[in-house]
Amino acid sequence: xxxxxxxxEIWRNKSRFFLFSLVIALIAVLVLFTAGLGxxxxxxxxxxxxxxxxxxxxxxxxxxxxxxxxxxxxxxxKRVRRLDGIVDAGPIxxxxxxxxxxxxxxxxDISFVGVEPGKPGxxxxxxxxxxxxxxxxxxxxxxxxxxSANINVGDYITIKVTQGTEDKFYDLRVTGITDxxxxxxxxxxxxxxxxxxxxRPKADASVSSSRPVTNIIAVQLEDSANMxxxxxxxxxxxxxxxxxxxxxxxxxxxxxxxxxxxxxxxKGFTFLIGVLVIGGFFQIQTLQKVPQIGMLKxxxxxxxVVAVSAILQIIFVTVFGVFLGAVAVFGLAIGIPSSVxxxxxxxxxxxxxxxxLLIGPIGGMVSIRLALKVEPLTALGM
Amino acid sequence: MENKYILETKDVQKIFDSxxxxxxxxxxxxxxxxxxxxVGLVGPSGSGKTTMLAMLATLLRETGGSLLIDGQxxxxxxxxxxxxxxxxxxxxxxxxxxxxxYLTALENVELMxxxxxxxxxxxxxxxxxxxxxLGLGDRLNSLPSQLSGGQQQRVAIARSLIHDPSVVxxxxxxASLDTERANQxxxxxxxxxxxxxxxxxxxxxxxxxxxxxDKVVQMEDGKIARVITERSEIDLLAGTSKFDQLPKEExxxxxxxxxxxxxxxxxxxxxxxx
Numbered sequence: 001x002x003x004x005x006x007x008x009e010i011w012r013n014k015s016r017f018f019l020f021s022l023v024i025a026l027i028a029v030l031v032l033f034t035a036g037l038g039x040x041x042x043x044x045x046x047x048x049x050x051x052x053x054x055x056x057x058x059x060x061x062x063x064x065x066x067x068x069x070x071x072x073x074x075x076x077x078k079r080v081r082r083l084d085g086i087v088d089a090g091p092i093x094x095x096x097x098x099x100x101x102x103x104x105x106x107x108x109d110i111s112f113v114g115v116e117p118g119k120p121g122x123x124x125x126x127x128x129x130x131x132x133x134x135x136x137x138x139x140x141x142x143x144x145x146x147x148s149a150n151i152n153v154g155d156y157i158t159i160k161v162t163q164g165t166e167d168k169f170y171d172l173r174v175t176g177i178t179d180x181x182x183x184x185x186x187x188x189x190x191x192x193x194x195x196x197x198x199x200r201p202k203a204d205a206s207v208s209s210s211r212p213v214t215n216i217i218a219v220q221l222e223d224s225a226n227m228x229x230x231x232x233x234x235x236x237x238x239x240x241x242x243x244x245x246x247x248x249x250x251x252x253x254x255x256x257x258x259x260x261x262x263x264x265x266x267k268g269f270t271f272l273i274g275v276l277v278i279g280g281f282f283q284i285q286t287l288q289k290v291p292q293i294g295m296l297k298x299x300x301x302x303x304x305v306v307a308v309s310a311i312l313q314i315i316f317v318t319v320f321g322v323f324l325g326a327v328a329v330f331g332l333a334i335g336i337p338s339s340v341x342x343x344x345x346x347x348x349x350x351x352x353x354x355x356x357l358l359i360g361p362i363g364g365m366v367s368i369r370l371a372l373k374v375e376p377l378t379a380l381g382m
Numbered sequence: 383m384e385n386k387y388i389l390e391t392k393d394v395q396k397i398f399d400s401x402x403x404x405x406x407x408x409x410x411x412x413x414x415x416x417x418x419x420x421v422g423l424v425g426p427s428g429s430g431k432t433t434m435l436a437m438l439a440t441l442l443r444e445t446g447g448s449l450l451i452d453g454q455x456x457x458x459x460x461x462x463x464x465x466x467x468x469x470x471x472x473x474x475x476x477x478x479x480x481x482x483x484y485l486t487a488l489e490n491v492e493l494m495x496x497x498x499x500x501x502x503x504x505x506x507x508x509x510x511x512x513x514x515x516l517g518l519g520d521r522l523n524s525l526p527s528q529l530s531g532g533q534q535q536r537v538a539i540a541r542s543l544i545h546d547p548s549v550v551x552x553x554x555x556x557a558s559l560d561t562e563r564a565n566q567x568x569x570x571x572x573x574x575x576x577x578x579x580x581x582x583x584x585x586x587x588x589x590x591x592x593x594x595x596d597k598v599v600q601m602e603d604g605k606i607a608r609v610i611t612e613r614s615e616i617d618l619l620a621g622t623s624k625f626d627q628l629p630k631e632e633x634x635x636x637x638x639x640x641x642x643x644x645x646x647x648x649x650x651x652x653x654x655x656x
Contacts, residue, residue, distance in 0.1 A: 012484035291479035300469025300497055376441050379476050380432055380553055
């Protein structure tokens with residue numbers, strides 16, 4: 001009975017309900033894009049760290065888990081490796097560089113990452129070969145670079161860095177291609193730590209350490225359940241270091257929290273607007289229908305039928321609106337250039353859609369309460 | 383012994399208490415309506431007739447006394463039981479907002495059957511047949527907004543009767559109709575009540591419509607001021623009676639409450655106009 005009444009009303013007022021579904025669709029588009037943007041920006045910031053095959057990261061003490069500020073002597077890597085309960089540990093060095101392309105093409109900004117072949121921190125290739133030698137002048141590149149600049153395994157790329165006051169150009173052969181490994185909004189290029197230390201940007205080109213320096217150490221544990229005790233062991237055994245898990249590390253990236261909080265606030269407000277718009281629409285509609293609801297109750301329609309009918313109507317309109325919005329978003333997403341940091345992951349889309357579906361019933365609660373409170377006596381004008 | 387009345391009220395009272403202001407809207411009303419009897423409930427505004435109708439429709443609980451329909455005491459029922467009883471045993475026509483705006487004429491009539499879970503094919507045919515009989519055979523699929531006021535009231539009448547209720551109640555069913563349509567609607571209503579042997583009560587301000595009823599109950603200050611059962615008196619009240627043609631044998635029930643009071647002041651113009 002409830003379904004019959006709600007569907008009949010929607011069908012006989014198609015235009016009104018379709019227009020309202022469009023409003024919900026637009027809200028859905030906004031929420032899904034904001035969610036996609038949040039996910040995309042977060043991913044661009046943390047993708048490499050998130051995919052690391054390690055449980056603990058070791059930083060220089062007092063640097064607040066900043067990968068850029070932290071500087072660790074290579075001896076510390078060795079000390080960490082010697083500890084019981086650790087499978088392996090790999091140094092990772094971060095810096096920025098550019099890949100110079102043919103004339104007329106814009107250079108590609110990259111995260112220039114130094115890792116030790118065979119150690120934690122080096123991602124597996126999806127094409128070509130991994131890094132095998134500390135001294136070989138070869139690189140593994142993020143597939144985004146390969147796709148955008150049409151670079152293949154075996155090609156040579158030219159890296160431009162600034163050392164001292166001079167721009168230096170280094171030619172490196174692409175030995176492998178990795179999956180998406182962005183860090184600090186830039187796709188990554190992986191070289192051996194020795195090459196990285198030699199080629200990385202330096203304040204003074206004449207300064208060259210006899211021992212490689214690294215920013216952080218990625219540590220693989222035998223048992224990830226022992227994270228706390230192992231962190232404590234590392235911090236007590238190796239001097240002047242602090243440790244964190246992966247999540248803490250990328251959340252400590254400069255601007256990460258501020259950016260995510262801003263986007264979450266936007267999402268929250270969009271939801272709130274959605275709730276208010278849906279609430280307002282159905283409340284006005286219910287107010288207009290008070291005499292009719294009174295009449296329905298007067299002729300013996302039970303209150304649950306009236307309530308369920310109202311809820312179903314809200315659900316139908318919301319589901320249709322969210323469906324339209326989702327279709328529109330996925331249609332638009334196909335045309336979005338890869339440079340726009342929007343990422344639709346299954347989880348984030350499902351959470352956004354689930355939340356959007358909830359705003360209908362939440363917004364409509366007031367109108368349902370209103371409908372339930374209508375007295376059948378109103379049919380008699382009492 | 384079988385009760386001959388479908389609808390009975392015994393010393394029914396309704397007292398409204400609003401912030402200490404006590405109003406006796408209905409005061410010791412005794413009313414009896416037989417099967418096939420159509421009663422006109424008249425009286426000035428505030429006389430208690432709508433309150434009475436609301437109590438008979440199980441929309442309002444009495445403060446005192448009792449109301450029985452088909453021998454069942456309405457006061458002893460829970461709210462849910464009253465809703466079910468209303469749905470099954472009572473047919474209702476209102477002054478306005480009678481129909482569901484997004485259902486067609488046929489669907490509006492079928493609504494009562496759906497509510498009573500009688501939505502079979504035969505029921506649908508029955509609804510269509512009733513509407514056809516009411517002259518709406520070609521408007522079955524029209525929405526209320528596509529129907530005239532009279533047509534809408536006829537649909538409402540069909541809806542109030544389709545589920546074979548024991549009691550049919552009408553609240554000012556002709557208030558928004560012109561004279562011709564009003565006569566047409568009430569006549570149909572009366573015919574169907576007589577034919578189906580139901581108890582019918584119509585609240586009306588329009589005394590002309592009393593010519594279709596079998597008994598007029600006149601209320602004043604919450605009490606029954608007078609019950610008119612004589613056809614001649616009813617016709618006189620309705621302003622249609624020709625004294626020289628008054629039927630001789632129409633001896634209906636004696637007034638259950640004899641009143642020495644004259645008819646209410648607002649009835650006088652109707653009488654004067656006769």
